Amino acid sequence: MALRETLRRGDWLTRERVRLWALALAGFSAVAAVVVAATSNGWTDWQGRPLATDFSCFWTAGRFVLEGRPALAFDDAALFALQRATFGPETPFYGWLYPPVFLLVAGLLATLPYPVALGLWLAVTGALYVLSIRAILRSAEDGAAPDPLWLLLVLAFPAVFVTVGHGQNGFLTAALFGGALAILDRRPILAGVLLGLLVYKPQFGLLVPLALVAGGRWRTAAAATATVLALAGLTLALLGPEPWRAVLAASGAVRTTVLEQGAAGWHKLHGVFAWTRFWGGPVGLAYALHGLVALAVAVATAWAWRAPVRPALRSALLLAGAFLVAPHSHDYDLMLLAPALAFLITDGRRHGFAAWEKSLLAFVFVMPLFTRAVAEHALVPVGTIAVLALLIVIVRQCINAAAVAAAPISCHDREHLRSPVAS
Known part of the structure; x- marks a missing residue:
């Protein structure tokens, strides 16, 4: 009973415990990254796989762009042959699963040697991720500097280690999505541009138009639409129509192999x-x-x-919902939960946490560290269950917030809210 009550209230989650656990997670990730780098030859890891595995598909697809043959990125046989020619005959296949607009980024990365491109990619997108979380925290604190503990937590989030290990675009996805929601009220057009740039991950944009229309965010919706059209036009102008034909031709096979058959596992x-x-x-x-x-x-x-719900709550709902609604969410895509957690923590510190919420947030925070292993060996999809639970808590918080906003305020309550003690 005592344990249940402790978890319900979340009192066990003291600042010192948070700091120590974050240091342990960050330290583990840092040591693991150093070991992988030290045992690599700069291009492949100790197992003979490309360093930061998935990044190899970005770089090799970019080579096709530089050669003037961008449509070959969607040709699995050609891409696989180039990967093995580049990294060795035992290299596993890393497929290209992105729309043609992302080939513009891949082409830029391929102008650099592989290790340099990888380091620059992770450094730039990682910095954008950190800045986006800082923007969320500063918006919640009305521009004031956030708690110094924030940076440690941002770097200790285990999905950071997963993203680095894959060389994936989780940092960029979290930065664009979280950054857009952080500035939505102050700079709606720029927020729309950031959301439009997410077109390289179209599965995470399914709920975005619905949210913007429901909230009457017409300038943001227009800016996002214009950005998507501009990127598509630029890609067509620079790369020609062949990549678009190739992605349409390959879409059926990708759906069957990756989604329905689960080729990735x-x-x-x-x-x-x-x-x-x-x-x-x-x-x-x-x-x-x-x-x-x-x-x-x-x-x-x-x-x-559409309802009178606090911005932090509806932003967290959109982020968690986008992850859950997407038909294909990988473990590095758990980076989307970082801005969602940031919004929920800032809202909870200002308006209070619901029962069980603090313990759930702590579990969701550490979950990316073990979700793949638990699913593989115990056959329990911990990540999906955790995000479903988080979504339920967010919806309940939204309902409570809307009820409070709609409730009439008495004269006594109004005076209390104005008093220094209440603030």
Whole structure:
């Protein structure tokens, strides 16, 4: 009983414990990164795989761009041949799963030697991620400097280590999405541009138009649409129509192989669709269950963005919902939870935490460290379950916030709210 009450109240989550656990997580990640770098030859790790595995598909696809053959990025045989020619004959295949606009980034990266490109990619996108979280915290504190502990927590989030290990774009996704929501009220057009830049991850944009329309964010929606069209036009002008034809031709095979058959491994994926397939459910049932959850999340998102809900809560709802609704969410995409957690922590410090919320936030924070291993060996999709629980808590908080905002305030309460003690 005592343990249950402690977890419900979250009193165990003291500042000193948070600091010590964050130091331990950050230290583990740093040591692991140093070991991998020290045992590599600059291009491959000690197992003979490309250093930062998934980044190899960015760089090799970029080589095709520089050669004037960008459509070959969507040709699995050609891409695989180039990867093995570059990194060695035992190199596993790392497929290109992005729309043609991301080839512009890949082409720029391929102008540099692989280790230099990897280091620059992680440094720049990592810095953008840190700046986006700082923007969230500063907006919540009305421009004041956030608690000094924030930077340690931002770097200790285990999804950071996962993203570095894959050389993936999790930092950039979190930076664009979180940064856009942090400045939405102050700079709506720039927020729209940032959201439009997320077009390279279209699966995470499914809820964005719904939220913007429900919230009457017309300037942001227009800026996002213009950005997407501009990027598509620029890609067409620079790379020609062939990559667009190639992505359309490959889309059916990608859906079947990656989504329906789980070629990457179900234990690496998140969402209700992956959960259903992971436990042996047929494709039709997976689509049906995923659709029901997506519909419920969409309704909740539209309501929250239209109702008198605090900005931090509706932003966290959109981030967690985008992750859950996406048909294909990898473990490095858990980076989207970093800005969601930042919004929830700042809102909780100002307005109070719900029962169990602090303990749940702590669990969600550490979850990326072990979710893949638990799913692979215990067959329990911890990541999906944790995000579902987080989403339920956010929706309840949104409902409570809307009820408080709609409730009439008595003269006594109004005077109390104006008093220095209440502030």
